[in-house]
Amino acid sequence: MPALLAPGGTLEMAVAAIDEGADIVYVGPLGWSRRPYESEMTDDDIRAAIDYAGGRGRQVRVVLNTFPSPFEMDDLIDKVRLYDSWGVSGFIVTDPGAIALIRKVLPGTLIHVSIGSGITNAWDARFYKALGADVIILPYRWSEIEITAASETSDIGLEVFLFETVQTGKICPGKCIMSSYLKFREWLDIEGKDQFFGSANRGAKECYRVCQVPWVFGSDESAPVSLKLRRDARLMLEQLPNMVGLGVECFKISGRERPTAMIRDLVRFYRKVLTSIGDGTQTDMAIYADELAVLRLRWNVEKRMRVGALIERADGYAEAARFAATS
């Protein structure tokens, strides 16, 4: 039976996901996990999540998927040891150097390669297996063809998002730093860091989703057009039986920034779907289509609101900076 991996942006969300049947919940410590602080957890909440999950036979993975500053690698390893001592089952990591260090420090822990690795082919998976990773998350845009190639090139465990998109637009995340080129903010006290400047890739400084606001695009010789830089992904369904058949061992719901109710309902839905595939009671996904359509609509509404909030926050930082410069 493939595992269902669900987000725990808050302790409330982590508990809801476990209650609805997630096998594994992933949680991010403040300042270390590519999400704004309101979607990350204090160490106390992480411990509570580990205890809650463990008491119900479930697992917690701690997300340390920023690209750390070279100055903070010792701090990262301290965090890894701490969470391991509390019983966390593994880590979700991006930086190859961090993966190598964690493998050395905790030979028996489970390491997922995060989507921030920006892989583009099956040999990437082979590299990370050689590095010591156990599981790798595959990009939204990969289909069964790429999954087959990955499983033939390496025996690393395969994890797939419950989202799909077409191969188009910018590669995100992992090969994009537009947000930090355009906008930066200082660390806040809440994140517990005061030394290094960072970016979306480095934690606690939000990605402002600049790819999802309208831009004007053109050359000197063409009429300008207004467009967004990236297409949205959508929740996936029809492919799931094939993917299970291809050996995908873990399916992931992303969405630490979404409301708890959204995640609760998604976990409930996909728990039902994956269980029916896993125990062979249902292979025709059409019976779930209407329910998925409602969830897709809700997801899009929530996402648009979130992007709007982030852009407004970005503009607010611009105003603060201008005010500071002229004060």
Next chain:
Amino acid sequence: MFELSTNVASPQQLRRGDFSAYDALYLGDFSCLNYPGNFSADPESLAEAVDRVRALGKKCYLRLYAVPSNHDLPALRRVIEAALPLPFDAFEVHNLGVLQMLREMGCTKPLHLGVFGNLYTDATARVVKDYGVTRVYPNPELSLKEAIYIRDHTPIQVLIPVHGKIPLVVSETCFILEHSGANPDEKCTFPCAKDHWLTRAAGDWSLKDTGRMTLSGSDLCMLEHIDALAAANLTAFYVQSHGESSEYIAAVGRIYREALTRAFSGQPLGALDDSLRELAGLAKMGLCNGYYFESAGRQYVGRA
């Protein structure tokens, strides 16, 4: 003393350009295999090109495609197999899967990790060093302090871009073609030959799009800080010239060659106003260097 390098995509550019200011050339466009005459995609052009560059007394590095999908790997292997026996001084690799492939092919050529290799830490530098990487191009988000720390604590040579637009994003498909109305089944007519810009009035944002890569709108410019770079014992410098004219490449090279020569011989840089004015004149959307100084990339920090 120091090495100043830049990139050359094709035999045509190599023939027409003035690279007299440069010590080394990176051959190929790592972002688009369809670019006309792209060294990164044309095994048969490599022998003549590397001989030409070496005859000019320069080092010659071959760029490998940055974001190969599975179906690109066979052609990539052919480029590597053609290049291995040639006197390239190094291959530049962005993709870690290709790094793994090179190891398993028995490649002993020195390797450079390119900008999209996402080098952020000395720990990662040690990992890739074990694969034969001798130079790294740190992710542009890193500050100068961080780049120097990586150099010292790996240890490994770091490439420091000093001028040109900053690579921000790479894609597997062409943004310009997707929005040009062209039929995707027809042969590409290279609309990227014209400069394309992404602009947003709110926030005064600008980016340059070359199809499969998005670059900063402003040009990175470290001219005012060359003496500090020399004082930090940094030695490998790079002018990012993807999509720029021959005139740009020659002028920028000349200005930085002069500044670097003065800095490395202990002479003061002197008045830079004229050079800065010339560089600003070549930069349609202005100058920037903010990442090096722990700020948003598009900010510009001048000499105090």
